[in-house]
Amino acid sequence: MTMEPFRLHILGCGSAKPSNGHLPSCQVLDLRGKLYMIDCGEGAQMQWSRVGLGMTRLGHIFISHSHGDHCFGLPGLISTMGLLGRTADLHLHAPADLRPFVECVLEGFCKEMDYKVYFHEVDTRQYSLVHEDRSVEVWSLPLRHRMPCAGYLFREKPLLPHIRPEMLEAYHIPVSQVNNIKAGQDWVTEEGEVIPHERLTRPADPPRSYAYCSDTLYRPQLAEWVQGVDVLFHEATFGEEYLRRAQQTGHSTARQAALVADAAHVKRLLVGHYSGRVKDEEAHLAEARAVFPETYLTREGQVWEVK
Amino acid sequence: MTMEPFRLHILGCGSAKPSNGHLPSCQVLDLRGKLYMIDCGEGAQMQWSRVGLGMTRLGHIFISHSHGDHCFGLPGLISTMGLLGRTADLHLHAPADLRPFVECVLEGFCKEMDYKVYFHEVDTRQYSLVHEDRSVEVWSLPLRHRMPCAGYLFREKPLLPHIRPEMLEAYHIPVSQVNNIKAGQDWVTEEGEVIPHERLTRPADPPRSYAYCSDTLYRPQLAEWVQGVDVLFHEATFGEEYLRRAQQTGHSTARQAALVADAAHVKRLLVGHYSGRVKDEEAHLAEARAVFPETYLTREGQVWEVK
Numbered sequence: 266m267t268m269e270p271f272r273l274h275i276l277g278c279g280s281a282k283p284s285n286g287h288l289p290s291c292q293v294l295d296l297r298g299k300l301y302m303i304d305c306g307e308g309a310q311m312q313w314s315r316v317g318l319g320m321t322r323l324g325h326i327f328i329s330h331s332h333g334d335h336c337f338g339l340p341g342l343i344s345t346m347g348l349l350g351r352t353a354d355l356h357l358h359a360p361a362d363l364r365p366f367v368e369c370v371l372e373g374f375c376k377e378m379d380y381k382v383y384f385h386e387v388d389t390r391q392y393s394l395v396h397e398d399r400s401v402e403v404w405s406l407p408l409r410h411r412m413p414c415a416g417y418l419f420r421e422k423p424l425l426p427h428i429r430p431e432m433l434e435a436y437h438i439p440v441s442q443v444n445n446i447k448a449g450q451d452w453v454t455e456e457g458e459v460i461p462h463e464r465l466t467r468p469a470d471p472p473r474s475y476a477y478c479s480d481t482l483y484r485p486q487l488a489e490w491v492q493g494v495d496v497l498f499h500e501a502t503f504g505e506e507y508l509r510r511a512q513q514t515g516h517s518t519a520r521q522a523a524l525v526a527d528a529a530h531v532k533r534l535l536v537g538h539y540s541g542r543v544k545d546e547e548a549h550l551a552e553a554r555a556v557f558p559e560t561y562l563t564r565e566g567q568v569w570e571v572k
Numbered sequence: 573m574t575m576e577p578f579r580l581h582i583l584g585c586g587s588a589k590p591s592n593g594h595l596p597s598c599q600v601l602d603l604r605g606k607l608y609m610i611d612c613g614e615g616a617q618m619q620w621s622r623v624g625l626g627m628t629r630l631g632h633i634f635i636s637h638s639h640g641d642h643c644f645g646l647p648g649l650i651s652t653m654g655l656l657g658r659t660a661d662l663h664l665h666a667p668a669d670l671r672p673f674v675e676c677v678l679e680g681f682c683k684e685m686d687y688k689v690y691f692h693e694v695d696t697r698q699y700s701l702v703h704e705d706r707s708v709e710v711w712s713l714p715l716r717h718r719m720p721c722a723g724y725l726f727r728e729k730p731l732l733p734h735i736r737p738e739m740l741e742a743y744h745i746p747v748s749q750v751n752n753i754k755a756g757q758d759w760v761t762e763e764g765e766v767i768p769h770e771r772l773t774r775p776a777d778p779p780r781s782y783a784y785c786s787d788t789l790y791r792p793q794l795a796e797w798v799q800g801v802d803v804l805f806h807e808a809t810f811g812e813e814y815l816r817r818a819q820q821t822g823h824s825t826a827r828q829a830a831l832v833a834d835a836a837h838v839k840r841l842l843v844g845h846y847s848g849r850v851k852d853e854e855a856h857l858a859e860a861r862a863v864f865p866e867t868y869l870t871r872e873g874q875v876w877e878v879k
Binding site: 281282283284288289293306308310313330331333334337338341342344345348349362366369370372373374526 | 577584588589591595596615617618621638639640641644645647648651655666669673677679680681695778803830
């Protein structure tokens with residue numbers, strides 16, 4: 266059984282200061298052949314180039330908020346795609362206050378590009394549909410940070426059932442009919458016998474889901490929106506010893522990230538957005554695992570299968 | 573004999589597309605205790621952090637022109653210095669058309685910073701003094717690119733002569749007098765004998781110089797302005813097999829960079845700003861060395877002593 270990919274690439278998982286060797290926030294979701302970028306910290310285009318993903322498959326970028334460590338990779342990425350001869354539209358989804366920066370970059374550096382960048386304002390105050398295509402729905406998650414900030418929930422659309430190859434063979438069904446049968450059409454044999462499509466297929470895989478929550482104060486209500494997702498990324502900027510600083514700066518601790526994951530009954534929690542104050546990442550992980558054992562640290566270059 | 577440093581750090585030596593593993597243009601000159609940045613491509617702050625130079629010693633940044641691969645590191649660098657609590661002014665020297673981008677970044681991301689960024693327009697049409705302090709004069713070099721573009725020439729100010737320790741001892745001269753003697757004061761012994769300061773010192777080291785020329789078409793006239801410099805960096809975006817493309821895009825070949833170095837009788841030529849079309853950097857080097865043997869390839873992380 267080969268499943269269509271739902272794969273998360275970690276391009277950057279640090280916070281604003283580069284001192285701890287991490288790169289600022291950037292992730293790419295490879296979802297049934299399309300690529301979706303989430304946040305675009307400085308260095309995103311270099312990381313992208315290292316990962317070797319084709320830029321033409323990227324149609325949408327989702328930015329959480331207008332702090333530099335989540336968007337300063339945009340000028341380089343947008344320009345380089347222009348240099349590479351991109352012609353397809355690019356859609357940027359972000360809180361309204363990022364618009365002047367994007368317009369300034371397009372105006373100052375991108376006048377000769379052969380493609381268009383569309384800016385879509387994201388509602389950071391409520392859970393709302395941001396984007397929808399054949400494969401996915403993307404919802405905004407209202408986060409609590411020092412400025413308007415949205416998380417993003419990617420809900421895969423229902424998949425088609427799997428064809429049973431042995432049944433194709435038994436009933437001499439031509440391959441040209443596979444898509445019709447998957448879509449729910451029964452098969453009529455030459456003798457006039459009707460074979461219900463359910464007999465010719467196995468049930469579809471359950472749709473997959475991924476939620477990205479960064480940057481945010483600990484917000485228990487998040488658990489309602491991300492209930493049961495396969496993979497949750499939740500920022501864990503600090504450890505509990507810096508709880509007060511987390512509260513002051515609009516961030517969460519590793520333990521708080523785990524509390525959200527636990528309340529939401531997610532399958533797996535990924536943490537990141539490490540402050541330079543996180544000196545021992547394994548201890549950071551242990552803090553989260555004490556609450557939610559299925560927690561993992563993100564690192565640049567990782568690929569996670571969402572399942 | 574310890575000399576005060578005049579040291580060039582290569583932070584990035586690629587061109588716009590990150591495909592060849594290089595980072596975009598960025599250099600830092602460590603000159604008698606002060607740091608001067610030349611161009612600031614994306615990733616500059618991460619590279620800076622890797623090199624481990626203190627940001628407080630940086631007072632001036634010189635940008636050649638407003639192509640993204642020479643300035644997209646500014647937003648991150650400026651913001652991070654704010655987060656690190658910088659209070660000292662920062663001076664940005666650049667062609668006028670970079671101003672809107674810088675203002676947009678300061679307006680959108682830097683309002684809470686405790687330091688000021690001053691933008692100084694650089695004259696890209698003539699050789700002119702851009703900056704001067706106790707240690708150095710910085711001159712603009714008019715380059716020929718697809719937009720207003722300046723190179724920069726760093727001329728060290730004359731150094732003081734070296735004291736001769738054995739003479740201090742012979743005449744029982746207290747250490748407190750060293751700076752006066754270096755500055756040209758003679759010494760009078762207790763017996764009234766006048767010892768000329770020339771006898772107490774060795775001649776000063778000759779002032780050092782560094783010139784940065786990127787991006788530019790082959791411009792033979794450059795050799796006049798950079799005549800005899802210790803180290804010349806000259807872009808060598810292409811090899812001779814792409815001469816036509818170099819001309820079309822406002823760049824030079826490795827051979828052309830070497831022709832400038834040769835005509836200017838510089839001591840050493842550094843080349844960089846490699847296009848993705850440069851597949852074999854050793855061949856690129858050979859092309860330049862055929863004209864000017866003292867040519868070297870730049871690479872990220874290198875440190876060159878200017879002498």
